[in-house]
Amino acid sequence: MAPPQLITDFMRLMLLLAPSAAIICLVLAGLGLRQGSVPDALVGGNFAKWMFWAIVFLTLPQLISWFPSFGVPASLPSGGIGTGWMANLQSGLANFVQNFLLTRLATSFAAFFVLRAILDTVQGGHPLPSILGAMFLLAIQTTLNLINRYNSGASTATADVLDSLWNYLAGTLCPIAAGLAVIGAIWNFVSHRPVLPMVGATLGLLTVSSIWKLITTMM
Amino acid sequence: MSFYNGLLNLTNWAGNVIMPTLGALFIAFAVIQFARGYHHLYSAWAYGGLMCLMVSGLLRMFEKFTGQLGWNNPDLYWNSLLNLVDWFANVILPVYAGMHVAVGALKFGGLFEQQVHHQFSHTRHFLGAILCLMVSGLLRLGEFFVTRGTAGVR
Numbered sequence: 001m002a003p004p005q006l007i008t009d010f011m012r013l014m015l016l017l018a019p020s021a022a023i024i025c026l027v028l029a030g031l032g033l034r035q036g037s038v039p040d041a042l043v044g045g046n047f048a049k050w051m052f053w054a055i056v057f058l059t060l061p062q063l064i065s066w067f068p069s070f071g072v073p074a075s076l077p078s079g080g081i082g083t084g085w086m087a088n089l090q091s092g093l094a095n096f097v098q099n100f101l102l103t104r105l106a107t108s109f110a111a112f113f114v115l116r117a118i119l120d121t122v123q124g125g126h127p128l129p130s131i132l133g134a135m136f137l138l139a140i141q142t143t144l145n146l147i148n149r150y151n152s153g154a155s156t157a158t159a160d161v162l163d164s165l166w167n168y169l170a171g172t173l174c175p176i177a178a179g180l181a182v183i184g185a186i187w188n189f190v191s192h193r194p195v196l197p198m199v200g201a202t203l204g205l206l207t208v209s210s211i212w213k214l215i216t217t218m219m
Numbered sequence: 220m221s222f223y224n225g226l227l228n229l230t231n232w233a234g235n236v237i238m239p240t241l242g243a244l245f246i247a248f249a250v251i252q253f254a255r256g257y258h259h260l261y262s263a264w265a266y267g268g269l270m271c272l273m274v275s276g277l278l279r280m281f282e283k284f285t286g287q288l289g290w291n292n293p294d295l296y297w298n299s300l301l302n303l304v305d306w307f308a309n310v311i312l313p314v315y316a317g318m319h320v321a322v323g324a325l326k327f328g329g330l331f332e333q334q335v336h337h338q339f340s341h342t343r344h345f346l347g348a349i350l351c352l353m354v355s356g357l358l359r360l361g362e363f364f365v366t367r368g369t370a371g372v373r
Contacts, residue, residue, distance in 0.1 A: 131229065132226075141220070143222060176226050176227050178278065179231075182234070182277045182278050186238065189263065190245060207290075209290050210294075210295030216293075
């Protein structure tokens with residue numbers, strides 16, 4: 001027996017709203033980047049948690065494709081929403097997230113983070129976490145496109161995206177961060193603070209993939 | 220707008236615009252510390268100023284250290300540390316040894332040391348005044364050293 005039209009349309013509504021939910025998660029991830037230290041936020045913190053949920057929402061159809069193997073029939077409805085008010089709701093919510101939350105609010109949050117970077121410096125803190133948070137918030141659309149590009153479409157898409165993001169982080173972003181670590185080392189040297197941790201971090205940022213290989217070889 | 224572009228441009232701006240400018244400030248601080256007789260402080264500012272002028276070179280140096288083996292070689296981190304230690308022991312320390320031979324020769328003279336050593340206030344003040352008037356020249360000298368030093372970057 002075919003499911004009622006309303007149920008099918010509700011499923012379509014939920015699936016079509018998944019990218020919007022992913023955008024909300026990315027905005028929350030950007031805000032989470034500034035809570036606590038950057039290493040804490042990146043691995044195991046709020047940033048990591050919201051990034052994970054963004055990836056889950058973007059790979060939801062692929063995740064649901066596992067259900068038949070558990071003995072739960074889950075055929076996803078294709079096509080557009082047939083019920084008028086539901087289609088309007090989906091269109092309105094997607095429009096709200098895209099044009100208000102992503103385009104306007106996230107940009108305003110980024111501007112406040114730039115202000116916070118200056119205030120952090122006034123208090124003797126470090127401006128970098130706030131600047132990185134602002135950059136992430138301004139680049140949410142590009143990050144979304146990047147995650148979509150890494151989506152393999154297979155049932156393992158969630159893990160594939162995470163693998164690809166790790167590769168992107170280790171192979172593209174970390175070598176650039178090594179340049180910032182060199183600057184940090186010089187700054188520490190001038191201000192009579194320990195330099196060796198920064199030197200070790202510079203070498204580490206340039207050899208992340210190799211350290212991963214070292215750990216797997218040890219196992 | 221992408222996070223990659225943002226991070227790349229932030230690093231380039233900090234390393235190639237801000238740090239060389241701060242380098243000039245650090246050299247000025249070094250001159251002031253020298254003039255005030257804080258001989259244990261001015262060298263850190265002076266070396267810091269010089270390093271600010273060669274952020275890109277230092278990064279290339281670390282890239283050279285970490286690029287001797289394949290990216291997936293488990294020994295890469297160890298090899299990078301080995302290259303760092305090797306460079307420090309076989310390049311920096313011989314130069315440092317040469318400096319100390321020169322300082323030793325100057326101290327050996329005794330009388331010469333009493334004339335020019337910065338701990339003695341009269342020469343220190345005169346030398347400090349001269350250095351204060353030629354901070355720009357010192358910066359240009361540092362830039363000259365860095366520019367000439369690029370020949371050593373492979």
